[in-house]
Amino acid sequence: MKKVAIIMGSDSDLKALTGAMDTLKALEIPYAVRVISAHRTPEAAAAFARAAAGEGYGVIIAAAGKAAHLAGALAANTLLPVVGIPMKSSTLDGLDALLSTVQMPSGMPVATVAIDGAVNAALLAAQILALSDGALAGRLADYRAAQRAKVEEKDRQIFEAYSNL
Ligand code: RP5
Numbered sequence: 001m002k003k004v005a006i007i008m009g010s011d012s013d014l015k016a017l018t019g020a021m022d023t024l025k026a027l028e029i030p031y032a033v034r035v036i037s038a039h040r041t042p043e044a045a046a047a048f049a050r051a052a053a054g055e056g057y058g059v060i061i062a063a064a065g066k067a068a069h070l071a072g073a074l075a076a077n078t079l080l081p082v083v084g085i086p087m088k089s090s091t092l093d094g095l096d097a098l099l100s101t102v103q104m105p106s107g108m109p110v111a112t113v114a115i116d117g118a119v120n121a122a123l124l125a126a127q128i129l130a131l132s133d134g135a136l137a138g139r140l141a142d143y144r145a146a147q148r149a150k151v152e153e154k155d156r157q158i159f160e161a162y163s164n165l
Contacts, residue, residue: 001133002058004031004125007048007074009064011035013087016116017063020085023122027139029129032057038064038073045070049077059125062110063118065089068097071110081128083121084110 006020017033024031036045052060060078062071063085071084086097094115102112113120123140130137 005060006033020118020122038069049074061121065097068100084112
């Protein structure tokens, strides 16, 4: 099965990415986690992206904050789909990273999820891999069904606790 790469620009991003790791683990998708910076280690970023397809990766998740160029810098060096996660930082609440990640020039796409949207990044990566993996598609369908059941149960509880009919 193809692997997912979770690349973060700094170890200070790590805590916000646990949702991505937990989600990939729950879906039984192998993943590697790396700290590679578009600005502080630009050669490593290019080298990783160039080698990724040959090393068995199917999707790259790139998380960075502030002037967040990591996802775009990786995308520029691979044909693999790149999912960008803009990270919330202390100064501009992640708006800086959101704009830096989402506003890619035509010809070089990055699939950008919400600020700190680690779980959706993992799910999007899983959906991409599931296009050629029927067993994974089944696990994703189960994930959706479990999510639906949880919401239906909350609906039932809140209906009973708060309605005044
Ligand atoms: C970005 O700058 C990183 O992705 C991180 O979100 C932000 C701050 O990095 P540190 O100064 O905490 O290492 O490149």
